Amino acid sequence: MKWMSKKTVLISFFIVSMLVSSFGSAYAAANLEPIKAFFNRSVSFVLNGERWEPKDTKGKPLSPIYYNGTNYLPVRALAEALKVPIDLDASGQIIYIGGKPGEKTPIFAVPMEIDNIYAVSTKDPAETLVKDTQFKQILKIDQYGDIVFKIDRKYKRLVLNAAVISPGEHEVEFTLYNAGEAAGNAAETALEMHKVSPDDPVTQMVFNVEGLEKVKIHVQSHLLNPYIYARIVDTSYFDNGDSSSKNP
Incomplete structure (x- = not known):
């Protein structure tokens, strides 16, 4: 009977460890299919009129993988460049591009x-x-x-919960504007407006913010100057729900 050298054992252990950490389980290994592909280092990219180089999370440049006549890029690098949220559910092996359905981000957790x-x-x-x-x-x-909220195209809706408290005497308008740098003159155009009366309870308003980098909510009475005593509460949030939803 031959004994393996210590070096052989260490190498074997290293290979096994690499396989375990890479595949995680027999299920993962059974669903990975080997292919013959190449790094295509001759391809360059132009994103929205400017040169762009894909990079990994550590800032290291990435090259597309060329396989069967098609160039493939890591989904995270491309999603981040396009300012689209991306999440991985490792247990279910699901990659969410554009945000997880039903996930809510409170307004106070968003740059404001x-x-x-x-x-x-x-x-x-x-x-x-x-x-x-x-x-x-x-x-x-x-x-x-x-x-003003900086949302970087991450969300489809702003669900705003607000009220007008005593001694408020006037109906209050909550108006949505595009506050992004590329908005130009369009920034002065109201995209959507909802009203809340002092007699109303805390009211939920749903604004469509899909595709916007920055949004502004302007709060004011249509009478312009009177005191209104409006309150936006912390149950307000951004999400990726159905942007066509109507107010409750």
Whole structure:
């Protein structure tokens, strides 16, 4: 009986470890099919009129794989370049491109710009009690104000929950604008507008934000100057639900 050398054992163990870490399970191995392909290092890319080089998560340049007459790029590099969200469900072997259906991102988890004068964020319990419901955080707009969200085309909808509290006396308009740098003159065009009355409970408004990089919500009474006491509450969120949904 021949004994394997220590070096052989170590090499064998390394190969087994690599196989286990690569395939994870017998199921994964059974569903991976070997192919003969090549890295195509002669291809260059132009994205939206500018030269673009795909890179991995560590910033290392990537070359497309050429197989059977077609060039293939890693889906993550391409999705990030196109500013499309991408997620992997490793257990179910599902790659979500464009966001997971039903997943909600609270508005306070999204990059936001406010002036802290006309639009103010607060966690003060005395301020976050809205229509007899205690929230953890709100945006309060007592006269008029703008809230700008940087969403990088990641979402289809903004679901905004808001109310007008006492002593508000006027109906309040919540208007959506395209605040992206490429919007140009179109940034002055209202894309969508909903109204909330002081008599209404906390009201849910659904805005279509699909394909937009930055959006602005302008809050104001149609009478322009009076105090309105509008409150946007922390149950508001962005998601990738059906952008054609109507307000409840």
